[in-house]
Amino acid sequence: MEREALQAAVCELDAAVSPLDANADRAAVVVEASALPAIVRRLRDEPQFAFAQLLDHVAVDWIDRGQFELIYQLYSFKHKHFLSVSVFVPRDDPRVPTLCRVHPVAEWQEREVYDLFGVLYDDHPDLRRLFLEDDWVGFPLRKDYQDDFMLDRPR
Amino acid sequence: MGIVTDKLPGALEKVPGGNVLVTRFDEIINWARASSLWPLTFGTSCCAIEMLMATGGPRHDLARFGAEVARPSPRQADLLILAGTIVKRMAPRLRTLYEQMAEPRYVIATGACTISGGPFIYHSYTTVRGADEIIPVDVYVPGCPPRPEQLFHGLLTLQKMIKEGETIREPGVRRKPVISALPEGITLEDIQGEMKELLVKENVVDVQHAVDKLKWPSGLNEQSSGKSGANESGAGDGT
Numbered sequence: 142m143e144r145e146a147l148q149a150a151v152c153e154l155d156a157a158v159s160p161l162d163a164n165a166d167r168a169a170v171v172v173e174a175s176a177l178p179a180i181v182r183r184l185r186d187e188p189q190f191a192f193a194q195l196l197d198h199v200a201v202d203w204i205d206r207g208q209f210e211l212i213y214q215l216y217s218f219k220h221k222h223f224l225s226v227s228v229f230v231p232r233d234d235p236r237v238p239t240l241c242r243v244h245p246v247a248e249w250q251e252r253e254v255y256d257l258f259g260v261l262y263d264d265h266p267d268l269r270r271l272f273l274e275d276d277w278v279g280f281p282l283r284k285d286y287q288d289d290f291m292l293d294r295p296r
Numbered sequence: 297m298g299i300v301t302d303k304l305p306g307a308l309e310k311v312p313g314g315n316v317l318v319t320r321f322d323e324i325i326n327w328a329r330a331s332s333l334w335p336l337t338f339g340t341s342c343c344a345i346e347m348l349m350a351t352g353g354p355r356h357d358l359a360r361f362g363a364e365v366a367r368p369s370p371r372q373a374d375l376l377i378l379a380g381t382i383v384k385r386m387a388p389r390l391r392t393l394y395e396q397m398a399e400p401r402y403v404i405a406t407g408a409c410t411i412s413g414g415p416f417i418y419h420s421y422t423t424v425r426g427a428d429e430i431i432p433v434d435v436y437v438p439g440c441p442p443r444p445e446q447l448f449h450g451l452l453t454l455q456k457m458i459k460e461g462e463t464i465r466e467p468g469v470r471r472k473p474v475i476s477a478l479p480e481g482i483t484l485e486d487i488q489g490e491m492k493e494l495l496v497k498e499n500v501v502d503v504q505h506a507v508d509k510l511k512w513p514s515g516l517n518e519q520s521s522g523k524s525g526a527n528e529s530g531a532g533d534g535t
Contacts, residue, residue: 272385273385273422274385281421281422286421288421290384290421291419291420291421292417292418292419292420292425293418293419294418294419
């Protein structure tokens with residue numbers, strides 16, 4: 142499917158889905174956090190979408206808006222089309238259901254986002270740090286992260 | 297006084313029946329150490345690909361300097377070429393690798409990240425600001441990444457340090473580290489030309505000299521004497 146048609150078709154799936162940005166270079170939708178696993182499971186199973194692959198999962202820290210944007214990049218081997226699914230969660234209580242049951246690869250991708258941003262994934266089987274040491278304090282890719290080791294650029 | 301040899305430190309004394317090589321243990325041990333450095337296979341980021349792997353390949357060919365036997369085990373290596381960013385998580389492993397290497401061991405730090413932290417020096421939660429915060433470094437090779445010629449320059453600097461510096465009377469005395477920066481205004485063609493010249497010089501076979509050493513039959517000797525004025529010399533693998 143073409144980008145506009147795909148975006149419109151995904152938005153018709155459920156009331157929890159809305160279009161994100163008309164200028165994006167691939168179809169992009171916003172999903173409410175509570176509805177995320179069900180929506181992604183339907184995107185995977187319905188033959189017109191067939192999003193069998195979770196390519197990547199990243200987070201963006203929008204500190205001005207007080208939100209984390211969690212982005213899931215989906216790809217369909219069958220139809221060769223992409224979809225970007227965004228979820229907005231508040232910064233002070235970042236909680237989102239896990240996608241492990243739908244895409245098993247999400248387990249480690251979510252561990253990485255937890256490691257660097259501190260997003261908590263409900264029902265995740267093994268939510269430990271992935272890259273940093275287990276006794277690390279804080280989440281270093283948050284925009285307001287500071288520690289004693291960091292050096293500020295002299296003015 | 298006999299002939300002072302170029303490659304092997306020492307002097308050749310002519311005695312009846314042959315030659316005697318007179319040298320010192322320090323010099324010959326340092327010569328052996330400097331001529332067969334075995335680097336540890338250790339690359340942590342882009343410098344390892346752009347510089348270290350390129351030097352190991354046939355185009356630049358680290359083997360010309362006797363340092364091509366990259367060892368995957370630190371217990372068999374005596375040269376640690378640090379190529380790439382050192383992060384906090386890597387630092388204890390790097391320290392362990394260095395301590396597992398047998399004495400005498402040498403360290404070359406290449407690239408901006410390894411020397412100072414490079415582009416990651418500010419606002420980084422994890423990059424170590426210079427590998428010399430963890431292990432002592434002998435030679436610094438600046439660049440981002442350094443060209444393979446710069447690594448050769450650093451390697452030759454280290455060989456010079458080894459040959460001049462260490463003595464078996466004072467083992468483990470560490471010399472001051474040096475920065476192996478190429479002088480300004482030198483182009484790549486200059487370096488390549490100089491290396492080519494050096495290689496040709498070392499690999500030239502003096503045909504006339506070889507011919508004179510052999511006892512030819514008288515008839516053949518007269519034939520070849522006609523063109524003996526031109527000192528023919530075939531170049532080795534100069535390219």
